[in-house]
Amino acid sequence: MKLLGSILIALFLLKTMCNVDAKKKKTKSVTTLLEAKWGATPLVLETAEYLADENPNFFWDFVSSISSLNPPLKTIDNDKSQYETILSHASRLLTPLQLSVLKLGLSLHIYSPKVQMFKQIAEERNLPQCSCAADVSGKLTCDLEELDRLIEKPQEDKKQMDLYQVDNHYPGSANRSLAVVLYGELGTDEFAKFHILLRTKAIEGKIDYVIRHYVQDESKKKLRLSGYGVELQMKSTEYKSQDDTEVHQEQNSDESSQEEEEMELEGFDFAKLKKIFPDQKKNLDRFRQFLEESSNELAPLKVWQFQELSLQAAERIMTAPKEETLKIMTNIAQNFPIQAKGLVKTVVKSELKNEMKFNSEIFASNLNVQPSDTALFINGMFYEIDMIDIYGILDVLRQELRIMEGLHKIGIGSKRMSKLLALDFSDDRTQEFAIDIRDSAISWINDIEHESKxxxxxSSLMELLRPTFPGMIRQIRRNLYNLVLVIDPLDPSAAPVLKLIESFVIHSAPIRVGIVFNVTDSRSVSGLDDPGVAMQCAFNYATQAKDGKSALSLVRTILRKAEGRKVTVKDVKEAIRDEFGEDPNDILGTTELSRMPKDRSRLQNYMEFS
Structure with missing residues (x-):
């Protein structure tokens, strides 16, 4: 009775003190929608392509399953019934967890562009006016009997088919001489008839059976996109105002009132209140309008009110019922300025404060996550929020789910699975390494800071802030960008790489280029005995006699004359004689004219250290 009295008093005060128009509706909101340039694609085709990425056999099992429906899927008028039918057939191929990820993929329409791509390929093929067509080595037909005849008796002047990597080939039929591409829409009666015939021919080993989706009756509704961040900038100007509440009241009253009454507002369940007090509906509408306007008011907060605002938001989320937790968290995150006024009244329990403090210390010490940071971990793997989107998250979920399902199939339980997922299976050959560019073992070809070119x-570092075209390196007269090559001078495969870096130097790319030769460190070996040491001697001599660019050109000349075989000492001698006209024995030998480094072991130590 006390609660009933309080409600009646509130209604009475609102009726007598607040001058609120009963016909005034909820403040109009701005809703933005992002649509693609093409029409909405059938979900059954998107599901088929999703299954094709999971397993090619899943694709063909799903196609056969949908084609066996009677009546066909296309004849089901109810979209909800079509969706449930699609999921029921997909559930025969996927586990419950995989089916949940499939639903997420369908909501994002990640395979709609692929379906549209197949449609554009079909349109460029100039198909005949029929619901389903087959391309048999360049011959198009819409008739099943003619299709059977073309397969059994192929034409002698058959054309080469253009097949793509994204095409779906029937298992075991790829690379056969006779390819048949079926253009049609899965779920139609005509498609089912063609599919049964072509599947039989593929099983018999006569054709390479390929399906390309072709939706003739494109939906008039554009594809609604999701997963993108959209910024809406409202122009500040004056507009003519017109009260359209009465005009649209009849057509929108049922939908809006039902939607509004389902939501609680400031602890009041107006749907129940209107059932209890049907004679007070007008007053309840006024009271609801008053609460909406007061709750949507962006009142300024005091500085001290911000101290526990994040904790108060967490308290509001944690104390909500489990089925409402995500909904409330989403509402607070998306409407935080409006929600802040109500959050400051929330009392934070000491247990939550202690738990948050403990979690902050654990996250900071183990994961390097500070209280103001946002981090995403999937099976222990960290992902930058600013670098990954919902599509990337979906790919990660699918990949991790495949691994977990595979481990589960071989009898590995959840505890052992967690330990296995924590292992690092990355290839050691792909690990990054660092090279110390300060070491004198590097022979630099150019010097950006001192060369006149x-x-x-x-030379100002402020040039780094100057806008430039994407992918371009800024031209700054400093040795900021360094490219060091550790190469075997005898390896013929080094020639293309040396040609590339020589083009960097010739065209004045803002990169300092250096070379380290991987040669023997034995002091008893000279350039007259070992071709690798001979290449090192020739390079150093050319560097001192001319410059680094000429030395690099000399090495390239020697490799080019070798013509794909390993370089010999004779090749080096001939190149030195042609280039400098001096006695190669004086340069490559151990005489005082030798330009070899005094300590070749320094090169080996540098490479081992790197």
């Missing part, structure tokens, strides 16, 4: 460039 780069004098027109600015």
């Amino acid at each position: 780069y004098s027109r460039w600015s």
